[in-house]
Amino acid sequence: MRENSIDISIIVPLYNEELVFEQLIQRLKGVISSTSFSCEVILVNDGSSDQTAELIEKICKEDNRFTGIILSRNYGHQLAVSAGLANVRGKRGAMIIDGDLQDPPELIINFYKLLIDGYDVIYAIRKNRKESFFKKKAYNLYYRLQKKISNFNIPIDSGDFSMISRRVVDNLNDMPEKSRYIRGMRAWIGFKQIGYEYDRDERQAGETKYSWSKLFELAFNGIFNFSDFPVRFIAKLGFLTVIFSLFYFVYNLYRKFYYNDVPQGFTATILAIILFSGVQLISLGIIGEYVLRIYNQVRNRPLFIIDKIIRKEESNLNNEA
Ligand code: UDP
Ligand code: MG
Numbered sequence: 001m002r003e004n005s006i007d008i009s010i011i012v013p014l015y016n017e018e019l020v021f022e023q024l025i026q027r028l029k030g031v032i033s034s035t036s037f038s039c040e041v042i043l044v045n046d047g048s049s050d051q052t053a054e055l056i057e058k059i060c061k062e063d064n065r066f067t068g069i070i071l072s073r074n075y076g077h078q079l080a081v082s083a084g085l086a087n088v089r090g091k092r093g094a095m096i097i098d099g100d101l102q103d104p105p106e107l108i109i110n111f112y113k114l115l116i117d118g119y120d121v122i123y124a125i126r127k128n129r130k131e132s133f134f135k136k137k138a139y140n141l142y143y144r145l146q147k148k149i150s151n152f153n154i155p156i157d158s159g160d161f162s163m164i165s166r167r168v169v170d171n172l173n174d175m176p177e178k179s180r181y182i183r184g185m186r187a188w189i190g191f192k193q194i195g196y197e198y199d200r201d202e203r204q205a206g207e208t209k210y211s212w213s214k215l216f217e218l219a220f221n222g223i224f225n226f227s228d229f230p231v232r233f234i235a236k237l238g239f240l241t242v243i244f245s246l247f248y249f250v251y252n253l254y255r256k257f258y259y260n261d262v263p264q265g266f267t268a269t270i271l272a273i274i275l276f277s278g279v280q281l282i283s284l285g286i287i288g289e290y291v292l293r294i295y296n297q298v299r300n301r302p303l304f305i306i307d308k309i310i311r312k313e314e315s316n317l318n319n320e321a
Contacts (some may be wrong), residue, residue, distance in 0.1 A: 007037040007092045008112065008163070011084030013077055014056070014099040015046040020205035021055045024099055025066075031105045032065055037092070037112060042067045042084045043099075047074030060310040068310035075304045076214060078180045078221075081160060083304045085172055093165040096182075100203040103161040107198060111163035120168050120191035123183070124161040126200040138215075146222050149229035154187045154222070155195055162186065178296045178303065181221040188226070224289050231290060234283040241279070 010028065017024070032039040043066060045053045053070055060068040069083055081096055088094045093115060097103040103124065111122045129136050143156045160182050164172070171189050172182070187193070210218075224230065255261060 004091065005038055006040045006090045008039045008108065009084075009088040009090035009094045010039055010041045010105065010108070011044065011081055011088070011094055011096045012041065012099045013044045013046055013080035013084065014048065014052050015074060015077070015080070015209045016048045016050045016052060017099045017206060017209075018048075018051040018055060020100050020203070021052065023204055024101055025059055027101060027105055029063075031108055035109060035112070039108070040065055040067055040089060042069060042087060044069045044071065044080045044084045046071055046076070046080035057310055061312055064312035066312075068308075070307040070310065072305040072307045076217070077160075077210070078182055078218070079304045081182055082172075082180055083306065085169055087309065088166075088169050090169075091166060093163060094169050095163040096160045098161065100206065102201050102203055104198065104201060107196070108163070111196065114194060114196070115163055115165060118192060119194045120165040121186055121189070121193040122163045122196055123155060123158040123186070123193065125155065125195045125197045126157045126159070127197045129200050130202045142219050142222075146219075146226070149223065150184070150226045151228060152188065152226075154184050154226060155193075158183060158195060165191070167191075176297075177225065178299075178301070179221050179225060179293055180303070181218070181225050184222055184226045220289065224293060230286045234286055237279065238283070241276070 010032070012024070012028075014021075028041050032041065043056045043060070045056050045068065056066075056068040056070070060066045067087070067089075069087055071080065071083055075083075084096070085094065095105075095108055095111060097105055107124070114122045129139065131139075139157075146154060147156055162183075164186065168186065168189055168191065172185055175185055177185070
C-alpha cells in the first residue's frame with residue numbers, strides 16, 4: 001500500500017487475543033473494503049504470550065492493508081495504542097478501537113463524515129455497558145469523580161474508541177509525558193471535538209485483559225495526570241485539622257479551668273493518633289504519586305520498544321519509538 005494513498009489508520013492494540021482474532025480480521029476486512037476512503041489497519045501486539053503475534057505476522061504478510069507492530073514485551077493498553085499512533089501513515093488521521101470487537105469498526109464511516117465536516121476529535125460515548133454490575137458502578141463513580149476534579153473537561157463515559165485528525169495524531173505523538181492517559185491527552189489538545197453515542201457490545205471472545213490492578217493504574221493516571229485536586233486537597237485537610245485542633249485545645253482549657261472535669265481520655269488519644277497517622281500516610285501516598293510521576297518523566301525512558309514492524313512491502317521504517 002503506498003503511503004500517501006492512505007486516508008485513515010485504524011489502530012488495534014492486542015494482548016492475548018487469539019480467540020477473537022479471526023473474527024476481528026473478518027470484520028475489519030469487511031469494513032475497509034466498503035469505505036470510499038482508503039484505510040490501513042495497524043495491529044499492535046502488546047507482548048502476547050499466545051499465538052496473537054504469529055497470527056498478526058501471517059495476515060500482514062498476506063494483505064498489504066495490514067501492518068503489524070510487535071512490541072518487545074507487554075507495555076499495557078495505553079502504550080500499545082501509543083505505539084500505533086507513532087506509526088500512523090493515514091494522512092487524514094486515525095481511528096482507535098479495541099481488539100475484542102466491543103467497539104464496532106463499522107462506525108468508521110460515521111466518524112469519517114464528521115472528520116470531513118471539520119471535527120478533529122470524534123469520541124465515542126458508551127450509552128450502555130454490558131459489563132458486570134459492580135464494574136459498571138465502579139466506572140460510573142470513577143468518571144464522575146474524574147470530571148469533578150479534573151482541571152479541564154474530560155468527557156464522561158468515553159474511552160479510547162475515537163477518530164482523530166492527523167494534527168491531533170501529531171500533537172499526541174509530540175506530547176512527551178510518560179504516563180499516558182490518551183483520552184485525557186486527547187481532550188486536553190482541544191480543537192473541535194464531538195461525542196458520538198453508541199451501544200458498547202460485549203467482548204466477542206476471550207476474557208478481559210484489564211485486571212483490576214491495570215484498571216486502577218489507568219484510573220490513577222486519569223486523576224493524577226489531569227488534576228491538581230489530590231495534592232491541594234491534602235493541604236486543605238491539613239489546614240482544617242490544625243484549626244479544629246486549636247478550637248479543641250481552647251475548649252479543653254476552658255473545661256479545665258471552669259469545671260476541672262477533663263476526662264482521662266485514653267480512647268480519644270488513641271483514636272486521634274490512629275486517625276491522623278492514617279491521614280498522614282494517605283497524604284504521603286498522594287505526594288508519592290506525584291514524585292513517582294516526576295521520576296518517571298525525568299528518567300526519560302522511551303515509551304515502548306518495537307521488536308519489529310511487519311508489512312507486505314519492503315519496509316523502510318525502523319524502531320523509532
Ligand atoms: N490490551 C493491550 N494490552 C494490555 C491489556 C489490554 O493491548 O495490557 C488490549 C486488549 O487486547 C484489547 C484492548 O486493549 O484490545 C482493551 O482491553 P479489554 O477488552 O481486555 O478491556 P475491557 O474492555 O475489559 O476494559
Ligand atoms: Mg474489552
